[in-house]
Amino acid sequence: MHTGESLRPSVGTNVVRVDGAQKVTGGARYVDDLPPRPGELHGATVRSRVARAVLRGVRLDPTFDWSDVTVVTAADVPENVVQLIVDDQPVLAAERIHHRYEPVVLLACADRDKLARAVEAVLLDVDELPPVLTIEEALRARDVISGTDNVQKRYLITKGAPDIVRDAAPSDEARATEEAILRELEACEVVVRGEYSTHHQEQLYIEPQGMIAWWDDAGVHATGSIQCPYYVHKAMKRAFHLEPERIHVTQAVTGGGFGGKEEYPSLVALHAALLAKKSGRPVRMIYGRTEDIEATTKRHPAHCTVATGCDRDGTLRALMMRVVMDGGAYVTLTPVVLSRGILHAGGAYRWEHARIEGVAVATNTPPNGAFRGFGAPQTVWAIERHLDAVARELGMDPGVLKRQNLLVTGDTTPTGQAMRGEVGIHECVRRAFESSGYLERRRLGAAVSGRKARGIGCAIFLHGGGFTGSGERLLKGKAAVDLAPGGRLVVRSGSTDIGQGTETVFAQLAADAAKLPLDRVSVATPCTTYVPDSGPTVASRTVMVVGSIVERAAAEVAARVAAVRQPGESFATAGDRLLAREGTVTSLLQYESPAFVKWDDVRYRGDAYPVFAFMCDVAEVEVDLDTFEVTVLRFWQAADVGRAVHPLMCEGQLEGGTLQAIGWALSEELVWKDGAILNPRMTNYIVPTALDAPPFDTMLVEHPYSEGPGGGAKGIGEMPMDGGAAAIAAAVEHATGLAMNHLPLTPERLFAHAGARAVEAR
Amino acid sequence: MIAKVTLTVNGAARTVEAPPLTRLLDALRGPLGLTGAKEGCGEGECGSCAVLLDGVPVNACLVALGQCEGREVVTVEGLGEPRHLAPLQACMAEHGGAQCGICTPGMLIAAESLLRSNAQPSAVEVRRAIAGNLCRCTGYDRIVASVLAAAEALRATRGASVSAGAPVRGAAE
Numbered sequence: 001m002h003t004g005e006s007l008r009p010s011v012g013t014n015v016v017r018v019d020g021a022q023k024v025t026g027g028a029r030y031v032d033d034l035p036p037r038p039g040e041l042h043g044a045t046v047r048s049r050v051a052r053a054v055l056r057g058v059r060l061d062p063t064f065d066w067s068d069v070t071v072v073t074a075a076d077v078p079e080n081v082v083q084l085i086v087d088d089q090p091v092l093a094a095e096r097i098h099h100r101y102e103p104v105v106l107l108a109c110a111d112r113d114k115l116a117r118a119v120e121a122v123l124l125d126v127d128e129l130p131p132v133l134t135i136e137e138a139l140r141a142r143d144v145i146s147g148t149d150n151v152q153k154r155y156l157i158t159k160g161a162p163d164i165v166r167d168a169a170p171s172d173e174a175r176a177t178e179e180a181i182l183r184e185l186e187a188c189e190v191v192v193r194g195e196y197s198t199h200h201q202e203q204l205y206i207e208p209q210g211m212i213a214w215w216d217d218a219g220v221h222a223t224g225s226i227q228c229p230y231y232v233h234k235a236m237k238r239a240f241h242l243e244p245e246r247i248h249v250t251q252a253v254t255g256g257g258f259g260g261k262e263e264y265p266s267l268v269a270l271h272a273a274l275l276a277k278k279s280g281r282p283v284r285m286i287y288g289r290t291e292d293i294e295a296t297t298k299r300h301p302a303h304c305t306v307a308t309g310c311d312r313d314g315t316l317r318a319l320m321m322r323v324v325m326d327g328g329a330y331v332t333l334t335p336v337v338l339s340r341g342i343l344h345a346g347g348a349y350r351w352e353h354a355r356i357e358g359v360a361v362a363t364n365t366p367p368n369g370a371f372r373g374f375g376a377p378q379t380v381w382a383i384e385r386h387l388d389a390v391a392r393e394l395g396m397d398p399g400v401l402k403r404q405n406l407l408v409t410g411d412t413t414p415t416g417q418a419m420r421g422e423v424g425i426h427e428c429v430r431r432a433f434e435s436s437g438y439l440e441r442r443r444l445g446a447a448v449s450g451r452k453a454r455g456i457g458c459a460i461f462l463h464g465g466g467f468t469g470s471g472e473r474l475l476k477g478k479a480a481v482d483l484a485p486g487g488r489l490v491v492r493s494g495s496t497d498i499g500q501g502t503e504t505v506f507a508q509l510a511a512d513a514a515k516l517p518l519d520r521v522s523v524a525t526p527c528t529t530y531v532p533d534s535g536p537t538v539a540s541r542t543v544m545v546v547g548s549i550v551e552r553a554a555a556e557v558a559a560r561v562a563a564v565r566q567p568g569e570s571f572a573t574a575g576d577r578l579l580a581r582e583g584t585v586t587s588l589l590q591y592e593s594p595a596f597v598k599w600d601d602v603r604y605r606g607d608a609y610p611v612f613a614f615m616c617d618v619a620e621v622e623v624d625l626d627t628f629e630v631t632v633l634r635f636w637q638a639a640d641v642g643r644a645v646h647p648l649m650c651e652g653q654l655e656g657g658t659l660q661a662i663g664w665a666l667s668e669e670l671v672w673k674d675g676a677i678l679n680p681r682m683t684n685y686i687v688p689t690a691l692d693a694p695p696f697d698t699m700l701v702e703h704p705y706s707e708g709p710g711g712g713a714k715g716i717g718e719m720p721m722d723g724g725a726a727a728i729a730a731a732v733e734h735a736t737g738l739a740m741n742h743l744p745l746t747p748e749r750l751f752a753h754a755g756a757r758a759v760e761a762r
Numbered sequence: 763m764i765a766k767v768t769l770t771v772n773g774a775a776r777t778v779e780a781p782p783l784t785r786l787l788d789a790l791r792g793p794l795g796l797t798g799a800k801e802g803c804g805e806g807e808c809g810s811c812a813v814l815l816d817g818v819p820v821n822a823c824l825v826a827l828g829q830c831e832g833r834e835v836v837t838v839e840g841l842g843e844p845r846h847l848a849p850l851q852a853c854m855a856e857h858g859g860a861q862c863g864i865c866t867p868g869m870l871i872a873a874e875s876l877l878r879s880n881a882q883p884s885a886v887e888v889r890r891a892i893a894g895n896l897c898r899c900t901g902y903d904r905i906v907a908s909v910l911a912a913a914e915a916l917r918a919t920r921g922a923s924v925s926a927g928a929p930v931r932g933a934a935e
Contacts, residue, residue: 017860019863020855021845021851021855022863023866024838024847024855025798025839025842025843025847026799026839026867027839027844028863029797030800030864032797033797033800204898205898206800206864206896206897206898207802208802254862255863256862256898258898288804499862499863499899501861648857652900652901656898656899656900658901659902681807682802687898688902690889690893690905691889693901695903
């Protein structure tokens, strides 16, 4: 008899990832590996070549042979809107150009070489307008490109004194709350002010954007490189006015996303489907690297103005922060990015009084969008660098200052969210400090040897798992588990595996919940025709939120089999009998937000997230005092992940995320001129290689989340992106005395800062 | 102009008829039906299209088919199959060296090249060998660990076969 009782649990072990064998043999089929469909054409996009203009018309060069080229313009789009939060982005520009890489015309042709020539043979008649290219220009609002003042979104978070006056003066809350926080700051023994800014970052997934679309009797099909099949589904439904069941969106094996394949693939799919519709042929649209870097979304640049008040012993009291983000030409996901940014602005620290203001503005640059961390890396950079400045002012070590102000159980965040259960940050800090020798090495000061200086620095931070506030309640994410012949289970969800290991982890959770061996569980390919809408694969929610539905559904199916199982009978036999009797045996469940989550969307008060994960980074760097090149020698990171379902993949997420933060800090920089990107290539947009990456000491701390699957998993996918840059900057400051408040820390910028300081010292 | 190029691909003789300036990458992924090598940048920066050309790792996006007459190409498909993984492939899957997997074919080729010439590489030597292959997922530590584990596994197998074969070989010598 096969009982499952003797089975070893799969959760907590490093099973070989289920897609491993295919990925190491070249067998995994990414979108451009799929064989051509009969009659397939290649698709291309003609983009604006100016940042802001009135589009008067489109002309096709009459000397070019257009006989075998399909041409699509805005007039071919049934409803010219990319469905997301605000209906401001057209599928193709119709009358106005809002950024340099805006899609205007689509072309398809069987011959790729001819297609490339055809792109050059499309002429756009435009009347150029002065573009708004920076946050400063947008705020000045001399040229208005969005709404009445270029502002896409505003938020206000208040706690303590500002919160009390906010309720008393709702019509004048901006001024009243500002006066209140200024009063609290004035009452503090030490007040420190500073400004901190961060720059664009390109996701640079190694597989570019790509989609294949075709139409048949069943409707429209789109298969491609996507994080969120249901985003594409909703965008198709809107633009083509189709019935939901006539849209079939399938995820191909996806070569990285990091947020860059959250909302952008909707546009690629719409474009490919428009060309397929007009040509009557399947259309394959694969972006080249330069087009991908130029046109797709990037991390929002941000400018943070911070003032804090504390006691002379370092006890933090009051925080005032204004966060301004550059949303780019269209709103896309900017309101949500800004939201997550301000919700992480207080860091992992206790503040009695807080006023945090968020503003997002429009510019004539490509829309900024989702990228791992989603607003939090920008504000964590600001608060961490600011506390480094406070420590400098107090003559304390920044790590000591931060550690003495960490949230403890029962403390509240700036939105008033109380810390429930064990706050794992303390153990993270202890382990990262001990393993790196942080305190001792800080005491010893910078290690200077010849023209090289070594230093060490830390960052301490938290990251909320899942959608913000009432988001999960509104989203109603679903997942299903089916019983299949032979006592097998099939997990169906809209959550995609983009490398992070969703398929493997879902199989582990389902197998353990049903008490079955791992090889009895398979995970269905996310295709909207067959899988329920689990919500997007974003927000560190896949394991924590969708995984918990999978776990419940698997347990429910197993219970139904158990109910008919006779003594001595195997699970497979009982399951087959149940299937024969009922036809299908499925558990389709919806996520239930924990009852304790209370959130006020208007006042931005309450439980912003059901739980936070925590992390402490310690970076050791060596700075060349002649060239100002920074080498990261070693990186320690301790993270409270709740429960590691697959420790190896969990560590892989932490290390990969941190290296993206290191790249953002040291080498990744988009160079802009007149709204154009001057370095849209892997040759000159520099991401870390194996020689730039430090060895990692990664420590998993496990303080289980009461509602988390697998015995308490928290969402951790984004967190490592948040703190790495600040840890590097603190280490650079320790090594050189150069206190950098603006990213990136390229040799040129460090050199300029050192030069400016030398002049000041004279 | 169409050229007829005969080359050895993963041990088998193959003939491709295409313009001689066709990129080796396109010949592999198109007429030869081997989509393991990927295009990440098309300019030799990312290494996702790496293959062995006469045993030397090259970016197949920068090699013209016309240069490959009579030469030997090994792609990721030539290293092993899902049911019979080479130790290097197995280690890459088991030790967290592959996440999204798009860089993995090129990484494996770079690592294979290293292990053919250096049975006991250090971590730094592994990093140097894969420095031309970009990975955006892993942070590289797990890839380095995978290659080191594969080197150890290969040494164990070779050591075993050498000791088993030693008396015969010794007699022959």
